[in-house]
Amino acid sequence: MGGIRHLYLHLPFCAHRCGYCDFVTVVGRRELHGRYLDALLAELELERELLAPELDTVYLGGGTPTFTEASELERLLAALPGAGEVTVEANPETVTAQLARLLRSGGVTRVSLGAQSFQPGLLAVLERQAGPAAVRRAFYHLRDASIDNISLDLVYGIPGQSPSDLACDLEEAIALAPEHLSCYELEAKPGTRFTRAHGQELARQAEAMEGYFELVVETLVGAGYRWYETANFCREGRRARHNLAYWLGRDYLGVGIGAVSTAGGLRWRNRPGLGAYVAALAAGRRPPRELEELGADVRRRERLMLGLRLDEPLRLDEVVGAFDPGAVGRLERLGLLERRGNGVVLTRHGRLLGGGATVELLAEMPANSPVAVS
C-alpha cells in the first residue's frame, strides 16, 4: 500500500459551459455519465495501491459534479473510500432537498457552492444558470440536510461590476454565514469567446482589481473570517483540508479526465479527451497521460510558492536552496515579510503582493535547468 492520503475525482459534466470557464468540462452527454463513472472507478482501482489505507480527504470537482445523474452520483459516493473530509463542488441550480440528502447520506461532509455573485445582471454576464434566489435556496437545502461545512465561491472583476456590487456580494455571502469562502478574480483567457465579447470592459476591471482584492480581504477579515490562503477565508477550524494538502506540498491522487496527480518525484495529468479515457479504462489500461518529473529542487520551489500563500509560517529549513537568503532581509525591510521562529510569513501587505514577493524570494534557477516555456 502507498501512502497518498488525498484523492481528487473529476466529474466533467455540465449543463452549460460558462463563457469564462477554462476547466475540463463536457456539456450534456447524459448517456455517458454511467460509462464515465465506470471508467473513473476503474482508474481508481488501478491506482488504489498508491493510496493509504485511510484517506484524509476526498474531493469531487468538476465540471459540475452535482449535474451527474443522481443514481450515478449515489453509486460513486458509495464506492468511494471513506475520509475525514469529503467535499463536493455544487452549482446552486442543481441542489435540491433530495440531492442534499443524497450527498449527506453518501458521506459528503463539505460542499463548495459556486455562487460567484448575487447580482442577477452579473450572473447573466457569467452565463451562470442560477440566480441569487437559487443560491440562497441551495444553501438552505444543504443546511437542512445537516451539511455543516459549506463554502461559497465568489468571483470579482466581472464585466459591469462596480465596487459597490462587490460589497453587496460580500454582504449577501456573509449573511448566509458559510464556514468558508473562496474569492477569485475573474481570469479571462485571451482568445476566448468571453474575452472577445468583453475585451474593453475587462481591461477596465483589471484596473479596478487591486481595489476589489483589498475590499474582499477587509470585509471578510472584518466579519471574523480567517484569511488563511491568498484567495480563501474560513471560520476557525474550517480550512479546506483537501486544498491545504496542495498548499503544504502533500502527495495527491487525481482520477478522471484532466485530473492531475503528484506522488514522489512524478506528476501526471490525464489527457482531457473523454472518449480515449473511457476506452482505455474499459480495456483495463491506464488512460493517456502527460508525465512530468519533479526533482527535489522543483518540489522545494513549489513548497515555497504554495507555502507563501498561507497565513502560517513557511519553514525555511524545508525549502533550502529554493530561496534567496538575501531576499528575506529585503522583503522584511519593505514590510512584506516577517520571520516567525525558523520560518517566514508574508505580512498583510506582503500577501496582497504575494506573487511578486514570491518571485523575489525564489532563488535564481540553476543555469542547467532552463525554464520550460509553457
Added chain:
Amino acid sequence: MSLDRIRNFSIIAHIDHGKSTLADRILELTETLSGREMREQVLDTMELERERGITIKAQAVRVSWRGRQLNLIDTPGHVDFTYEVSRALQACEGALLLVDAAQGIQAQTLANAYLAIENDLEIVPVVNKIDLPQADPDAAAAELADLVGCDPNDVLRISAKTGEGVAAVLDAVVERIPPPEGDPAAPGRALIFDSAYDQYRGVVAFVRVVHGSFRSRERLRTMATETAFEVEELGFFAPQRVPAPALAAGEVGYVITGLKDVSCLRVGDTITSEARPASEPLPGYKDVKPMVFAGLFPSDSDAYPELRDALAKLKLNDASLSYEPETSQALGFGFRCGFLGLLHLDIVRERLEREFDLDLIVTAPTVAYRVTTKGGEELEVHNPSEMPDDLLEVQEPYIRASIILPKEYVGTVMELNQERRGDFHHMEYLSEDRVLVVYDLPLAEVVYDYYDQLKSRTRGYASFDYDVTAFRSGELVRLDVLLAGDPVDALSLIIHRDRAYARGKALVERLRAEIPRQFFDVPVQAAIGSRVIARETIKAKRKDVLAKCYGGDISRKRKLLEKQKEGKKRMRQLGAVEVPQEAFLAVLNLDGEKR
C-alpha cells in the same frame, strides 16, 4: 613602368549613384576579372558594405587599358570619413565625378568634388543611369559642367548597368587625367591612404608611391608615428593581392608590414626607407580625433569579455575607433567609445551585433566638450557623468553643414536648423530648383536624430555633409535623471539650458511609463544640479497575486513564477528599484521618436 603610362584615379559619387557598378564594369571591360569571377560590387568586401551599398574601407585595383596601367582607388562614401577620402584623393591625379542622371549632384558628392578640386585633381564628369526612364541627363550634365567649369558636351553619359559608354570613360581617364609626377631616383616616399588588418600577416598598408621605389624585404619606417618594419611582401591588387618585386614612383599597391597594431600605421602618414630616408614627409598628415562618443554596454553583463575582444578586433581595421572601459551603475561594465561621427557609430554598433553576435545598449551619443572649471582647470569631457559641477565655461564643437535640396523644402529645413540652434551662413541655387543651404550648427544637435528629421522633412531628397569648424561657448548644463532620489548615470546628458526643461519632462514621463510598478512609490526626477525641473511618481503596486492555485494548476503557476524570476535577470537593479532593460532602451531612443 614609366610614369607617363600610369593613371591614378578614383570615383566620387553619392551612395547608390552607381560607383560600385561602374567599378565592376571596368574590371570586366579590362578583363581584370573573368565573368565567372565577377561578383557584384567586387570592391566592397565586407558583408555590411554590400548591404548598405556603401564603401567603408578604401581599396585600390590595378587594371590595364590600351597599354596603360590604371589604378582605381576606391574612396569611402560618407561624411564621417572625410579625412580618409582626402588621403585617397591625394593618391590620385584625377577623379571621375559620377552623378545619377535622375538625382543630380548631392551634398556629399559636392563636398568630395571640392576636396578633389582643392587637391588639383583633374575632374572627369560622368552622368550615370541614362537608361533610367526618369533620367534627365541634360539637367545633370548642366549641373556638373557648372560645378567643374567645363562644356556640358564634355560630360560623359553612361549606363554602368548596361555598360554603355564605359569604354569612353576609360579612354577619358587615359586622355584627360595627367600621369603622375615624381622623381624615381629620389629617396623613397609613399603615402599611406588606407590600411587593413590581415589576421595571418598583420597590418597591410595601401600606398601610393610618390618618389623613389620600394622593394620586398626592404627596411622601412613611417615618418609621423616613427614605426619601423621590414617589408614582408608588396604588390598590387587585381583585385586580389598580386605580389611584385617592387613598387615604383607613380604606382599604387600594398605593403605587408607584419606589424600587429594598426594604430602604428596612420592614414596620411609617409613611408620612407630606413637606409636612405627622405628628409621631409609628404604634406597633409593629420591625427584624426573622434568627435562623437557613446557608451556601449552588453545587454547581458556576462558578455563583457566578448564585447572587449570584439572591439579589439574591430580596432585592428579601424584606427579611428577609440574605446576605454566604462562602468555604469545602471548598465554595468562596458566601454566609452569614440567615433568619427554618427555613421561611424552606427557601423561599429552594427558590426558588433552582426559579426560578433552581441546584444548592445548604446547610451545617448554625446560630443567632445571643452570645459573650463572655476578653478581654472581645462579638460575635455566625453561623458556627461564626467561633467564637473563648478563650470566656468563649456565649449561645444560646431560644424559647417552643407545641405543640398529641392527648393520647395528650403523653408522646412531652415526651420529644422533654427530649432537646432543653427546659424544661417549662406544659400545658393545650384540649378533652377536645387539649392545649397549652408548652416553652422552645434554638432551635439546633429547627433540627435538630425538625419532622420532631415530625411523625413524633405522626403529623402536632401543630402547632407559637414566639417567640424570650431568650438564655441554655449549655455550647456548637465541634466540628471534620478530614480528614488539616486541619479542614473547612464541617463545623464549634456544639453542646452533652453532645452533642458522639455527634455527632462519627456524623460521622466517616459520612464514612469516604462518602469513597472514596484513594491513602493518611486519618484522619478529630472534635475540640473540640485534643482529638480520635472517629477513623476511610479505608484506602488497594491496587488500582485496568482488568483488561485490548486492541484491541477501547480506546474503551470510554478513555471509562470519561474519565468518571472528569469525575467528579473534582464532587470537592472538601481538601488532598490528594478528597471527593465527596455526602459533604458525606450529612454535612449526617445530622440528617435519625438522631440
